[in-house]
Amino acid sequence: MTTRFAVLGAGRIGQVHARAIAQVDGAALVAIADPISAAAEAMATKYGCDIRSIDAIEAADDVDAVVICTPTDTHADLIERFCRAGKAVFCEKPVDLDTARVRACLQVVKETGGRVMVGFNRRFDPDFAALKAAIDAGRIGKVEMVTLISRDPGAPPYDYITSSGGIFRDMTIHDFDMARWLLGEEVETVMAQASVLTDPKIGALGDFxxxxxxxxxxxxxxxxxxxxxxxxYGYDQRIEVLGETGMVSARNQHAANIQFADAQGFHDAPLLNFFMTRYTAAYAAEIAAFAAALRDGSAMPITAGDGLRALELADAALQSAQSGQAVRLVASAQKVA
Amino acid sequence: MTTRFAVLGAGRIGQVHARAIAQVDGAALVAIADPISAAAEAMATKYGCDIRSIDAIEAADDVDAVVICTPTDTHADLIERFCRAGKAVFCEKPVDLDTARVRACLQVVKETGGRVMVGFNRRFDPDFAALKAAIDAGRIGKVEMVTLISRDPGAPPYDYITSSGGIFRDMTIHDFDMARWLLGEEVETVMAQASVLTDPKIGALGDFxxxxxxxxxxxxxxxxxxxxxxxxYGYDQRIEVLGETGMVSARNQHAANIQFADAQGFHDAPLLNFFMTRYTAAYAAEIAAFAAALRDGSAMPITAGDGLRALELADAALQSAQSGQAVRLVASAQKVA
Amino acid sequence: MTTRFAVLGAGRIGQVHARAIAQVDGAALVAIADPISAAAEAMATKYGCDIRSIDAIEAADDVDAVVICTPTDTHADLIERFCRAGKAVFCEKPVDLDTARVRACLQVVKETGGRVMVGFNRRFDPDFAALKAAIDAGRIGKVEMVTLISRDPGAPPYDYITSSGGIFRDMTIHDFDMARWLLGEEVETVMAQASVLTDPKIGALGDFxxxxxxxxxxxxxxxxxxxxxxxxYGYDQRIEVLGETGMVSARNQHAANIQFADAQGFHDAPLLNFFMTRYTAAYAAEIAAFAAALRDGSAMPITAGDGLRALELADAALQSAQSGQAVRLVASAQKVA
Amino acid sequence: MTTRFAVLGAGRIGQVHARAIAQVDGAALVAIADPISAAAEAMATKYGCDIRSIDAIEAADDVDAVVICTPTDTHADLIERFCRAGKAVFCEKPVDLDTARVRACLQVVKETGGRVMVGFNRRFDPDFAALKAAIDAGRIGKVEMVTLISRDPGAPPYDYITSSGGIFRDMTIHDFDMARWLLGEEVETVMAQASVLTDPKIGALGDFxxxxxxxxxxxxxxxxxxxxxxxxYGYDQRIEVLGETGMVSARNQHAANIQFADAQGFHDAPLLNFFMTRYTAAYAAEIAAFAAALRDGSAMPITAGDGLRALELADAALQSAQSGQAVRLVASAQKVA
Known part of the structure; x- marks a missing residue:
């Protein structure tokens, strides 16, 4: 039995997911929705699928699941709408930048019995997945300390920053999700510091x-x-987990696996410089995992609740950076559980 | 304009090339030939192509190029046949295990004006290609010394060994091609030593x-x-080139990019263990290069003459290992040029 | 002209410093003080020096400088005493565990015009020194973010923990000094978290x-x-500094520079496991730097003020870990300046 | 009981050995011989030893062992002379550049019952020693293939080349000794190629x-x-040994253990650039091993026979490079055994 997908939004990330669907056995892309995009036409040609309106996809009998790649402020509405329409939903993170809106959305998911996966792609990176599997297999004993070093090659455009919710909700949110996943226990307390060091304009926009x-x-x-x-030097993405019997770490990925040596020393290539190049395999694997969960009827690997929890950590980090105080999350964590 | 491919042989390597064709823009797989294989049916279903006889493909108007993935002893015949039929040919190495047969085949290629590429996949490995590009860009000055460390995880089955032509023609031949490619100058003298160290049965079969x-x-x-x-520890594939101003090397590829540390030390994953996994990207890139050469009318990246030259080096190495003398190749090299 | 040294305390660290003195050109060890130790006799034999009382050393005409390797609670007294006696002083860290006592001691140093160096050995590690030199040479532009990963192979004995002043004053204090050195600007705010994860007995002793x-x-x-x-996996000592134009990092040191590969993967040696082995070169270099400063009359590379400032950071970290609030250090920093 | 040393020759390598003697417990430097050198005076001052003539050392009652650091053409004579005088001898390699002369010298050693160690320092490098110990401990099973990559930062002065005996006897001889040591079995056949690629003047001097x-x-x-x-990129010294169950390798040593990253990539320091810096620990360890063998009466770790055997391999390699034929060494190997 084939799972029939529609992709909502034919932009950069929509194309990534369409390519992933084409690679998954038992998955078919039947429709793309993007009223104004030439990208939609290119995708329709390449994958032999229809261009349809979101309304038409909502009403379609031949669509089992949608992949939401539209602007962030439409995510929660679309999740609710497609849960009510009985379609499974894969939604790019975040569900929303406002935790109240996310909670309301989760309520609808719950009431409709909707099946929703949120796209924290890093959990599906082959190296990070191998690291997690090693921890789960007991290779380092009980987890004690997690170190996440995560640096972007450069800041996003100013207008993106303005609408991004700030560094904690836009960038660190991936690390919050990874930390929760690796700690194996909910976070109770958050302490944060934030500065403007690379570009004062980022500070002027109210961000760090x-x-x-x-x-x-x-x-x-x-x-x-x-x-x-x-x-x-590129897109720096490292993880290290210290446990009672050992440590496991995941290294960066270089643009090429070659090395020069000359009178100045030994020279390796910079890191892969772009999140789509760095996480190519992860994007393919997350759609495969979503399709597998639909096929098997098993639990979603990452739920909208995971999305909420990461957002709460982001809010707490911002509050700590502003107040200089540790922020406790106990009550909130209990709600999520 | 789309280049229309037929794949001859639906075995392991035929499937690799079919997948590669599906990934190349402007390439289409229209037919697969393999009279007895269930694999052919699976490929026909997956790629929506026909199953046809080799005769039918030879006569077809809708096939521009064939990819020969049949047993080695059919390669030279099929190359000649499809050159005469006016189809472009991509042939898995080797053209033949006998240099006289290869020379006769090259004569037909020449007479028919055939376009033939031989599949030395390693030249298309992204790391090796980056290493070569760096040399060509002058990063290490004039090339002086090339070091090729190439080890298989394990020996092939005994019956394969019997028909393989021996280690120099079957395994080292890839290194001979890489050496020619990297030295930037034809080889004139070959010295070799060979032993049986891992399995006496290999010696009993007349091989090393x-x-x-x-x-x-x-x-x-x-x-x-x-x-x-x-x-x-896996499929060991390293290259190092020393030049007048520096050195460039390509590292091995591990099964995962993670590291454990415990009281015994630091532990990395074994190497990718299988040539198809190790050279996945190379197989895709070589078909893309073949398609690009067809589209552009440019020279084949690797010719049947390259195949002959590597085979001559293999023959010379065997002769040196048996005689204990350096074998000179000058005359032969001139013939090839 | 030779600088004549006396070492106070013939224990483990006293022996390290005696060996260092023996390697420094223009330095001579003339006396060792340790009334009860067989180690003192061994050192006297090995280096051909006298065993004397601390009183005798204080009064001696033939001693230019003392190296204080006695228990921590004697450091401040001995610094004051030898400053008053007109001897240069090298003192193992810390000056004292109590900042008030350290400030009083500094006052005496100031009044006597004493020349005092505090032994933060890590600044003299060749790799860390090369890292600092690179920063000072502008290789990474303005410093932005410093990452210090510092882990001991195992906890010290319980009775040591009891008198150590706690993890921040005993262990992290080295990292506080490194952070100050590398940030190139005084610390203003401290946030900390501390837990007991490896041994509940450490918590029972009131430490983390x-x-x-x-x-x-x-x-x-x-x-x-x-x-x-x-x-x-050993004594983990890593530093990484991110600047505006690049990053510089110092790697760990393994017990041997060899690697095994087998079916389980690739295996490197554990790290050097003991601070004296890991920092052998640093201990020699710090005494050489002290001797050079005495010879040249130049500024002490690390002053007692540096010791005070690191201790203040340790106190602040403990306070933050206990209160959950960021602790500001501005006023104190001004006092130190 | 202290072993009393005299060093013959106060040049660069003589100083290295004097420093090593000073570090060995139970060893004392009592005399240095070098009639014309200011270096001899500096050494006498630094180590509190006498300057004496070679004749005086030969006749001295207070000298147990000599370290021969004089020009190569004096080695065999001095070995014979001090064997006859009943002193133990440590001699820098080579014993002589002529195998007949070496054999004659060995005959004297045998007749006098002399205790002679030849200085192949690389066997005492801590990493190489760890690699060998691992092989001996069975970590890789039976040894199959040894790879020695050995490159000098630059060629020696032309006048040194003229008297060096050529690259095989001067440079490769270290690798011949390492190969013998690591193969665990005598070499039977040698094949070699040699060229002039870096400087035509070297060719004009008759060398490669x-x-x-x-x-x-x-x-x-x-x-x-x-x-x-x-x-x-520095002094390149790598070893890799493949065995039936695994591989063990020793890495190069960089001038510093730090790494830069910037937009051009990741940059490590060049290798240690000078044999004395690279092999500092090895020089100290070989003298310690010599002293230990004298003290214990145990076998010399490296004998003059080892020196002869390496020289025979060098001669065979030169012959092979000139003739283009494999050179067999069986008879010679039996003579040595």
């Missing part, structure tokens, strides 16, 4: 470009996140 | 499992090749 | 074994420190 | 600057050696 966060769970496990919007 | 070869060009550049049929 | 700290300067530069009292 | 050698033992084990007189 450099941040450090300490997360702590009830049993005292800790995660540390270090972020910058500027890494001249 | 461990070999070292020194190649030397007219200007004194040298390449050294070290081969073994057994590397417990 | 796992800690993370964020430091922030007035201009927004940040340093992050991650500490654990247990790293099964 | 680039060479590759294949060695083979009776059981078919092989070693491959690749040499160049020019490596712009």
């Amino acid at each position: 470009d450099s941040a450090n966060v300490i997360l702590r769970t009830a049993s005292g496990r800790q995660a540390i996140i270090t972020n910058s919007r500027r890494a001249t | 499992d461990s070999a070292n070869v020194i190649l030397r060009t007219a200007s004194g550049r040298q390449a050294i090749i070290t081969n073994s049929r057994r590397a417990t | 074994d796992s800690a993370n700290v964020i430091l922030r300067t007035a201009s927004g530069r940040q340093a992050i420190i991650t500490n654990s009292r247990r790293a099964t | 600057d680039s060479a590759n050698v294949i060695l083979r033992t009776a059981s078919g084990r092989q070693a491959i050696i690749t040499n160049s007189r020019r490596a712009t």
Whole structure:
């Protein structure tokens, strides 16, 4: 039995997901929705699918699942709408930048029995997945300390920053999700510092470009996140987990696996510089995991509740950076559970 | 304009090439030939192509190029047949295990004006291609010494060994091609040693499992090749080129990019263990290069003459290993040029 | 002209410094003080020096400088005493565990015009020194974010923990000094979290074994420190500094520079497991730097003021870990300046 | 009981050995011989030893062992003379550049019952020693293939080349010794190629600057050696040994253990550039091993026979490079055994 997909939004990330669907056995792309985009026509030609309106997809009998790649402020509405229409939903993160709106959306998901997966792609990176599998297999014993070093090659455009919700909700949110996933226990306390070091204009827009966060769970496990919007050497994405019997870490990925040596020394290529190149395999794997969960009727690998929890950590980090105080999340964590 | 492909042979490597064709823009798979294989039916279903006889493909108006993935002893015949039929030909290495047969085949290619590419996939590995590009860009100055370390995870089945032409023609031949490509000058002298160290049965079959070869060009550049049929840690594929101003090297590829640390030390994953996994990107890139050469009318990236030359080096290495003398190749090299 | 040294305390660290003195050109060890130790006799034999009382050394005409390697609670007294006696002083860190006592001691140093160096050995590690030199040479532009990963192979004995002043004053204090050195600007705000994860007995003694700290300067530069009292894979000592144009990092040191590969993967040696082995070169270099400063009359590379400032950061971190609030250090920093 | 040393020759390598003697427990430097050198005076001052003539040292009652650091053409004579005088002898390699002279010298050693160690320092490098210990401990099973990559930063002065005996006797000889040590079986066959690639003047002097050698033992084990007189990136010294169950390798040593990253990529320091810096620890360890063998009365770790055997391999390699034929060494090997 084939799972029939529609992709909502033919932009950059919509194309990534369409390509992923084409690679998954038992998945077919039947429709793309994007009223104004030439990209939609290119995708229709390439994958032999229809261009339809969102309304038509909502009403279609031949669509089992939608992949939401539209602007962030439409996510929650579309999730609710397609849950009510009985379609499974894969939604790019975030569900919304406002936790109240996310909670309302989750209520609809719950009432409709909707099946919703949120796209935290990093959990599906083959290296990070191997790292997690090793932890789950007991290779390092009980997890104690998680270190996440995560730096973008450069800041996004100013107008994106304005609508992004700020560095914690836009960039660190991936690390919050990874930290929750790796700590194996909900975070209870958040401490954060944030500065403007790379570009004063980012500060003028009310955002930060450099941040450090300490997360702590009830049993005292800790995660540390270090972020910058500027890494001249590429897209820096490292994870290290210390456990009682050992450590496991995932290395960066270079643009090429070759090395020069000359009188100045030994030279390796910069890192892969773009999130879509760095996480190509992860994007394919997350759609495959979504399709597999639909096929098997098993639990969604990442739920909208995971999206909410990461957003709460982002809000808490911002509050801590502004107040200079540790922010406790216990009550909220219980709600999510 | 789309280049229309037929794949001859639906075995393991035929499937690899079919997948590659499906990924190349402007290429289409229209037919698969394999009279007895269930694999042919699976490919026909997956790629929406016909199953046809080789005769039918030879006569077809809707086939521009064939990819020969049949047994080695059919390669030369099929190359000649499809050159005469006016189809472009991509042929898995080797053209034949006998240099006289290869020369006769080349004569037909020449007479028919045939366009033939031989599949030395390693030249298309992204890392090796980056290494070569760096040399061509002058990053290490004039090439002096090439080091090729190439070890298989394990020996092939005994019946394969019997028909393989021996380690030099079956395994080292890839290194001979790489050495020619990297030295930038034809090889003039070959010295080799070969032993049986991993399995006496291989010796009983008249073959070796461990070999070292020194190649030397007219200007004194040298390449050294070290081969073994057994590397417990995976498929070991390294290249290092020393030039007048520096060195460039390509590293191995591990099964995962993670590292453990414990009281015993630091532990990395074994190497990718299978040539198809290790060279996935190379197989895709070589078909893309073939399609691009057809589209542009440009020279074939690797010709049947390259195949002949590598085979001559293999024959010379075997002769040197048996005689204990350096074997000179000058006359033969001139014939090829 | 030779600088004549006396070493006070013939224990483990006293022996390290005696060996260092023996390697420094223009330095001579003339006396060792340790009334009860067989180690003192061994040192006297090995280096051909006298065993004397501290009183005798204080009064001696033939001693230019003392190296204080006695228990921590004697440091401040001995510094004052030898400053008053007109001897140069090298003192193992810390000056004292109590900042008030350190300030009083500094007052005596100031009044006597004493020349005092405090032994933060890590600044003299050849790799860390090369990293600092690179920053000072402008290789990464303005410093933005410092990452210090510092883990001990195992916790010290319980009775040591009891008198150590706690993890921040005993272990993290080295990282506080490194952070100050590398940030190039005084720390203004400290945030910390601390837990007991490796051994509940450490918690019962009122200490922690796992800690993370964020430091922030007035201009927004940040340093992050991650500490654990247990790293099964050896003594983990890494530094990474992100600047506006690049990053520079110092790697760990393994017990041997060899690698195994087998069917389980690739295996490197554990890290050097003991601070004296890991920092052998640093201990020699710090005494050489002290001797050079005495010879040249130049400024002490690390002053007692540096010792005070690191201790203030340790106190602030403890306060932050206990209160959950960021602790500001501005006024204190001004006092130190 | 202290072993009393005299060093013959106060040049660069003589100073290295004097420093090593000073570090060995139970060893004392009592005399240095070098009639014309200011270096001798400096050493006498630094180590508190006498300056004496070689005759005086030969006759001295207070000298147990000599370290011969004089020009190569005096080595064999001095070995014979001090063996006859009943002193133990440590001699820098080579004993002589002529195998007949070496054999004659060995005869004297045998007749006098002399205790002679030849200084192949690389066997005492901590990494190479760890690699060998791992092989001996069975970590990789039976040894199959040895790879030695050995490149000098630059060629020696022309007048040194003239008297050096050529690249095989001067440079590759270290690799011949390492190959013998690691193969665990005597070499039976030698094949070599040599060229002039870095400097035509070297060719004009009758020498080569680039060479590759294949060695083979009776059981078919092989070693491959690749040499160049020019490596712009430093002193390149790598070893890799493939065995039936795994591989073990020793990495190069960089001038510093730090890494830069910037828009051009990741940059490591060049290699240590000078044999004395690279092999500092090895020089100290070999003298310690010599002293230990004298103290214990145990076998010399490296004998003059080892020196002869390496020289025979060098001669065979030169002959192979000139003749283009494999050179067999069986009879000679039996003589040595």
